[in-house]
Amino acid sequence: MAAAGCGGSALSELPPGPGDPVRGESIAALAGGCGCHSAETGAPLSGGRALATPFGTFHSSNLTSDRETGLGAWTDDEIDAALRRGRLPDGSMESPVMPWYQYAGMADADARDLIAWMRTLEPVRRERSEDETFLPRLAFRAWALLFAPPLPEAPEEAPTEPLARGRYLVKHVSICGDCHTPRGIFGAPDSDLELAGHSGILPDDGVVPNITPDRATGIGDWDLDDLVSVLEMGMLPNLDSVSGLMAEVVDGVHGAPGYGRAPLEDLRAIAGYLRTVAPIPHAVREAKDNES
Numbered sequence: 001m002a003a004a005g006c007g008g009s010a011l012s013e014l015p016p017g018p019g020d021p022v023r024g025e026s027i028a029a030l031a032g033g034c035g036c037h038s039a040e041t042g043a044p045l046s047g048g049r050a051l052a053t054p055f056g057t058f059h060s061s062n063l064t065s066d067r068e069t070g071l072g073a074w075t076d077d078e079i080d081a082a083l084r085r086g087r088l089p090d091g092s093m094e095s096p097v098m099p100w101y102q103y104a105g106m107a108d109a110d111a112r113d114l115i116a117w118m119r120t121l122e123p124v125r126r127e128r129s130e131d132e133t134f135l136p137r138l139a140f141r142a143w144a145l146l147f148a149p150p151l152p153e154a155p156e157e158a159p160t161e162p163l164a165r166g167r168y169l170v171k172h173v174s175i176c177g178d179c180h181t182p183r184g185i186f187g188a189p190d191s192d193l194e195l196a197g198h199s200g201i202l203p204d205d206g207v208v209p210n211i212t213p214d215r216a217t218g219i220g221d222w223d224l225d226d227l228v229s230v231l232e233m234g235m236l237p238n239l240d241s242v243s244g245l246m247a248e249v250v251d252g253v254h255g256a257p258g259y260g261r262a263p264l265e266d267l268r269a270i271a272g273y274l275r276t277v278a279p280i281p282h283a284v285r286e287a288k289d290n291e292s
């Protein structure tokens, strides 16, 4: 078990050998194209997006291979430590806005291939803006120790059996819960309401629906194909399109891949797993309507 925030281990957690950028692109698609790292303007994944949280506004980092402002000068192990452990090369921790504690369960081979894909991104020079937060950087180390959910063990290879694969993708690659699970006061996901939605603060002040199979408040009356259509095309059963952040992860931002470009059997695995999670009655749309 790796202990979060306890300094770097010299041993690589990545499998030896070069990663496969083509497989990596499909991992990136399953990860919604890492869309938080794309801003409204500028090249995809060159960072600079402002992410508002109760703890201040954070600015995403440049993932392109520019040597000075991006990841061009980082080693694969340094990128991996940031992705799956929240550890930065200077020894500090990332802010919890970056869901490293969910990517922590990403398979070693998938992390290696995703990094190989990131290396193919055109280098784009873009300085990162300072975060506007009242928290000292040290607070992120404390957060990792005190509030981060227990870190999952990463398998060497991703599961292939459909149900296990769907669970793996939902939790550690596509991180549906990063948006669909409400957070407690310290910003950690509330595991009692996993995937049950919320009407909390979102950039566009929207509602994130309950995607557990509860019939009254979730998506219990959707069938497997309804779910696959949302992930593949952003199309809802009533033929409306999803908007906002969900549209971003489905379509990808500025030409980066999104769920819609992931292998169909993976989208089916995600949908199949979601139909097996415990239904949680949690009305988020009504709650929002009552507030206004």
Ligand code: HEC
Residues within 6 Å of the ligand: 032, 170, 174, 175, 176, 177, 178, 179, 180, 206, 207, 208, 209, 210, 211, 218, 219, 227, 230, 231, 236, 241, 242, 243, 244, 245, 246, 247, 249, 270, 274
């Ligand atoms: C970056 C944030 C984000 C991520 C990640 C995300 N979603 Fe969403 N999702 C949303 C938002 C916001 C909406 C509401 C969109 C709207 O109102 O048009 C939504 C809507 C949906 C809906 C429509 C539900 C309904 O009742 O209308 C489904 C189904 C869904 N998401 C499934 C998923 C699955 C499965 C994943 C992971 C594979 C996922 N989402 C990942 C933000 C996200």
